[in-house]
Amino acid sequence: MTKLLDVQAISKYYVHKDGWMPGQRICALEPLSFSLERGETLAIMGETGSGKSTIAKLIAGAERASAGEIFLNGQAMSSMTDQQRCRHVRMIFQDSLRSLNPQITVGKQLCEPLIFNTQMSPQDQKQRVHEVLRKVGLLPDHYHFYPHMLASGQQQRVCIARAIVLEPQIVVADEAFVALDPSIRAQIINLILDLQEDMGISFIFVSHSAEIVKHVSDKILIMHRGKMIEFGTTRALINHPEEQLTKTLLHSEHKYKVPLHSTTKE
């Protein structure tokens, strides 16, 4: 059986267009390869500017790779049309309110991917949107709401609904949990786990919260300055990290449990 997602030696360069030496190449991502099975969750971790968002964008198709190829079910992604591609891979962003159009209702926004990518009749579209709204824990009444009328957690649910309305195989989430309140964040994590179980979606998410990564992911990919320095299953990386950076990233959250009153006594 072919792998769901097989990334082979993709890399990304940006080129200086002007300045006194045009044509200079800046490497954002050095060639890297990894693969992902159906229903698995991959977490990408790294410091700022390490290229983790670049990978997310390349997989979602927001950027074109400079070299290398991404295979989805054995088919090269560069040979697909945009329509085919976005039926299979969808993306969720960090700031849910800003990624929704403030001028049209939630229902219409959820219909948009269906209008562009399928031949569904308007009735079917509406029915599908109602189904999806219920699936993410909203009510069909929310069809007529505008994004600003919803609370932040509900907005993030709408974003998730928009991502799954085409029943994709892969959802890419770029820092989707950072801006949420703790109690809402736990709800969204539960929702994502539920959806994964129901629909067999593979998630790829970029995060720097070690706790969430440990809880949700099956595999972890660690980035450092555009290079993949470690890739493996979550358990292996937690128990036997090879690189120092992996260790610090996965354990650097402050722990209140450590008794640390020594500084005050000095």
Next chain:
Amino acid sequence: MSAILDIRNLSIELETENGPVRVLDRFNLQLAEGEIHTLVGESGSGKSLLAKAILGFINPRWKITADRLWWRHYDLLALNAAQRRIVTGRDMAMIFQDPSSYLDPNDKVGAQLRESIPTGELSGVYLKRRVDRQTRAERLLHRVGIKDTADVMERYPHELSEGLAQKISIAMAIAHNPKLLIADEPTTAMEPSTRGQIYRLLAKLSAGQGMSILMITQDLTAVIPESQRISLIYCGQLMETGPTEEVMQKPYHPYTDAMLSMSLSDQDIAPKTRLPTLSGAIPTLQHMPIGCRLGPRCPYARRACIHQPALTKQQQVQFACHYPLHKDSEHD
């Protein structure tokens, strides 16, 4: 305990079209000298409003009432604006969530830092004052752990990394040696290694010169070990307050318990299991429930919860709940 900041029953009401809304409801806080106190609250809980009320950034349309709002021996509510400005300017400082947006983008870091040094503390003629100012600015940068001072001072705010920008804003805040530093979510959206640096720096400053810090955060995972006391606030009501360790080990209030289990700091939770959550969403200001505002989301809520519970004291810990998770038996 001699508290330098003493707040009793502080309420803030906002005038809206649909009548007044109480955003902060009888809030209590005592802060001792040199203490780090962490205030944990989700968005809309009124924690930033509290910071503003302490500092006196007050909109005249807000109605602030309190039994006591004392800073050392000043009754802050009795002072007029000019007096209050003097007290605040001398003793308090604040740092914010997104440091690079609070720095002036038009000016170099060095110039902004020199500006924050109080002129009254410099003496001598023009040239000496100028040199003194420069050396003091450099010393400030050393204190917040920046070694390459000459380079950093020549930069503009957009050329700084977020951790560096937060360090600069801390340097500016401690320029006049404040007694109280309010840190409003200083590290949200920062990566963990930078976050650790900022927390260590704040803890060091507090220990080194007896500065009290009121740390405001969203998340229980951001509570640092150096923090002696912690308060949880939900929708403007104080839920539980007490020494950090006791509250974390043995929470009385269901809200504290829920926040603890949701923070994922517990290693016992198996991966991929569903997390315990509070159902529903945070209510908006116009639709605050009566009584205990956690009521509709609380798994233990019963009929009595439509009346707001008074603060109960169990040894060091105070909490506001009719049905605490455990009661200390009378005989121990």
